[in-house]
Amino acid sequence: MLDDHLIGVLSNMGMISFIALSAYLVLVVGEISFGQQAFFAISAYASGIASAMWGWPFLAAVLWGAAIAGLGGLLLAIPTLRIRGLYFAIATLAFAEMVRLALEIFTYQVEVDGELVGPDGSEGFRDIRYIYEADISAGEFLLVILGLLAVTLAIILWIERTRLGAILRMVGEDPALARLQGVNVNLAKIATVAAAGLVAGIGGALYAHLNTYVEPKIFNVMLGVHGLAYGLIGGLGTAFGPLLGVALDIGVLESTRAFSGYRMIVFGGLVAVLLIVRPRGLLDEAAVYRIRRFLLRKHAGD
Amino acid sequence: MLAIDGLTVRFGGLTALEDVSLRAAEGEVLGLIGPNGSGKTTLINALTGIYEATGRVRFREVDLLGLPPEQIVRLGVVRTFQNLRVFRRMTVLENVLAAQNGMAGMRFADLVGGRRRDAARRERAQALVERVGLGGDADRLAGELPLASQRRLELARALVRDPALLLLDEPSGGMTPAETRDMTRLIAALACPGRTVIVVEHKMALITGLCTRLAVLNFGRLIAEGEPAEVLRRQPVIDAYLGTEAPVDA
Numbered sequence: 001m002l003d004d005h006l007i008g009v010l011s012n013m014g015m016i017s018f019i020a021l022s023a024y025l026v027l028v029v030g031e032i033s034f035g036q037q038a039f040f041a042i043s044a045y046a047s048g049i050a051s052a053m054w055g056w057p058f059l060a061a062v063l064w065g066a067a068i069a070g071l072g073g074l075l076l077a078i079p080t081l082r083i084r085g086l087y088f089a090i091a092t093l094a095f096a097e098m099v100r101l102a103l104e105i106f107t108y109q110v111e112v113d114g115e116l117v118g119p120d121g122s123e124g125f126r127d128i129r130y131i132y133e134a135d136i137s138a139g140e141f142l143l144v145i146l147g148l149l150a151v152t153l154a155i156i157l158w159i160e161r162t163r164l165g166a167i168l169r170m171v172g173e174d175p176a177l178a179r180l181q182g183v184n185v186n187l188a189k190i191a192t193v194a195a196a197g198l199v200a201g202i203g204g205a206l207y208a209h210l211n212t213y214v215e216p217k218i219f220n221v222m223l224g225v226h227g228l229a230y231g232l233i234g235g236l237g238t239a240f241g242p243l244l245g246v247a248l249d250i251g252v253l254e255s256t257r258a259f260s261g262y263r264m265i266v267f268g269g270l271v272a273v274l275l276i277v278r279p280r281g282l283l284d285e286a287a288v289y290r291i292r293r294f295l296l297r298k299h300a301g302d
Numbered sequence: 303m304l305a306i307d308g309l310t311v312r313f314g315g316l317t318a319l320e321d322v323s324l325r326a327a328e329g330e331v332l333g334l335i336g337p338n339g340s341g342k343t344t345l346i347n348a349l350t351g352i353y354e355a356t357g358r359v360r361f362r363e364v365d366l367l368g369l370p371p372e373q374i375v376r377l378g379v380v381r382t383f384q385n386l387r388v389f390r391r392m393t394v395l396e397n398v399l400a401a402q403n404g405m406a407g408m409r410f411a412d413l414v415g416g417r418r419r420d421a422a423r424r425e426r427a428q429a430l431v432e433r434v435g436l437g438g439d440a441d442r443l444a445g446e447l448p449l450a451s452q453r454r455l456e457l458a459r460a461l462v463r464d465p466a467l468l469l470l471d472e473p474s475g476g477m478t479p480a481e482t483r484d485m486t487r488l489i490a491a492l493a494c495p496g497r498t499v500i501v502v503e504h505k506m507a508l509i510t511g512l513c514t515r516l517a518v519l520n521f522g523r524l525i526a527e528g529e530p531a532e533v534l535r536r537q538p539v540i541d542a543y544l545g546t547e548a549p550v551d552a
Contacts, residue, residue: 158414159414161416162413162414162415162416163399163400163402163403163412163413163414163420164413164414166392166396166399166400167400167403167413169389169391169392169396169400170389170392170400173389173390173391173392174387174389176352176371177387177389179370179371179372179375180350180352180371180372180375180380180381181375181400181401181403181459182372182375182376182401182403182404182405182463183372183400183403183404184372184404185372237391280391285391285392285443286391286443286446289393289441289442289443293441
């Protein structure tokens with residue numbers, strides 16, 4: 001059986017993968033977001049409110065949290081439509097800080113079984129106890145995380161193979177040229193940023209329920225920077241890229257404690273080196289294309 | 303089918319196109335020539351909604367000026383680029399498939415469906431890739447292709463929308479004479495009764511081999527228009543291309 005440490009590491013990897021996939025989706029359409037942690041936070045709170053305060057079942061609370069985060073994505077996408085590159089990146093950062101600071105003053109509590117439950121500003125939001133009350137073990141919850149991650153990943157991988165996937169990549173590579181192929185670039189960007197909000201939201205909801213406690217300062221910019229860096233390290237040619245980034249950082253650097261005190265230095269250095277030698281990450285489009293051809297040839301040879 | 307009247311494009315104080323009026327009939331191949339900087343590409347950019355312009359452009363009873371590029375494309379006005387623009391990080395076939403976006407009768411299900419969905423359009427994309435001679439490269443990344451092949455890809459990508467008005471901006475730019483001959487043959491095979499082609503070119507072999515009519519631009523103005531052999535003999539056209547001789551004192 002898996003020991004507790006391993007379950008903890010895998011759970012963390014699973015939850016952070018949602019942020020990594022979320023930042024990746026935005027990268028696919030050609031923009032950089034430093035603010036995907038905002039959607040993680042929005043959903044952590046919204047799903048916690050639904051399950052701990054309104055008595056909703058767990059899965060409904062997760063979907064609700066993700067939906068609210070997706071709505072948040074829509075709210076971010078519309079006013080930022082006309083800005084690109086650095087300006088978009090700064091707008092996402094500002095948005096995420098606004099969300100975090102708003103949560104610092106957000107208080108909404110109700111009495112549940114004689115106790116006050118709910119977000120209490122900077123004191124955080126305690127007692128999101130659904131999985132303990134339902135007697136779900138850490139191992140079982142890991143399966144829930146991995147199951148939702150598998151479904152999310154499967155949907156993204158499917159879309160990448162379709163015409164819609166090609167359209168999103170066109171928008172990311174050359175938006176002006178994409179328009180000349182009949183693509184509604186604005187619609188593609190709005191839909192992608194909203195979907196990215198939703199994906200981060202699934203992770204946020206899982207995080208809140210596993211930890212039973214969230215507070216605004218968890219959702220600071222470093223969370224978003226990590227999410228972004230995973231795609232840049234792992235590669236932007238396939239949705240497996242950001243997951244590879246997560247595996248390298250948490251799975252190798254953090255969990256083996258190989259560089260204990262120097263982990264962030266190694267991580268930051270890795271990002272810097274890769275941005276120079278492989279700007280689109282390890283699994284970039286050319287690598288994905290070579291792997292695909294290799295697999296096809298092997299398949300044909302069998 | 304295409305009627306341009308008083309088309310003017312200004313960038314700040316610079317007038318890139320001034321009061322250009324031009325007609326293109328259904329099915330004709332119109333050559334657009336002129337020295338560098340005479341406004342040929344600007345004209346194409348104005349027609350495809352990239353530059354803001356004043357005047358009037360009617361295409362099949364629709365005013366094009368002011369429409370966003372994606373809508374103009376959906377009306378059947380498709381172009382290629384002088385400075386080659388393909389999606390380098392996508393495969394050849396993906397480039398062509400993705401260019402079918404927003405065509406008549408296309409539904410959302412066709413965007414997210416599997417390989418079996420939308421088979422007719424997929425086959426058409428595949429057939430065009432083969433027709434321009436890239437059948438063996440269909441699954442290669444477009445950025446890895448040599449220049450001449452990328453030009454062919456641009457052509458396949460434009461044709462996949464079955465354009466009524468095809469705007470080719472220096473389709474043989476950077477090609478060897480042999481490649482240029484192939485390209486000329488390819489373009490000649492594209493002209494058909496329902497399709498108007500406007501070709502911007504410098505190479506006279508391509509122009510005289512293809513075009514039924516020529517329009518000549520110089521410093522943003524239309525200086526000549528007519529049957530190719532006759533237009534090329536006109537003095538203002540020769541002057542524009544060769545420059546006027548400085549008066550020599552006797």
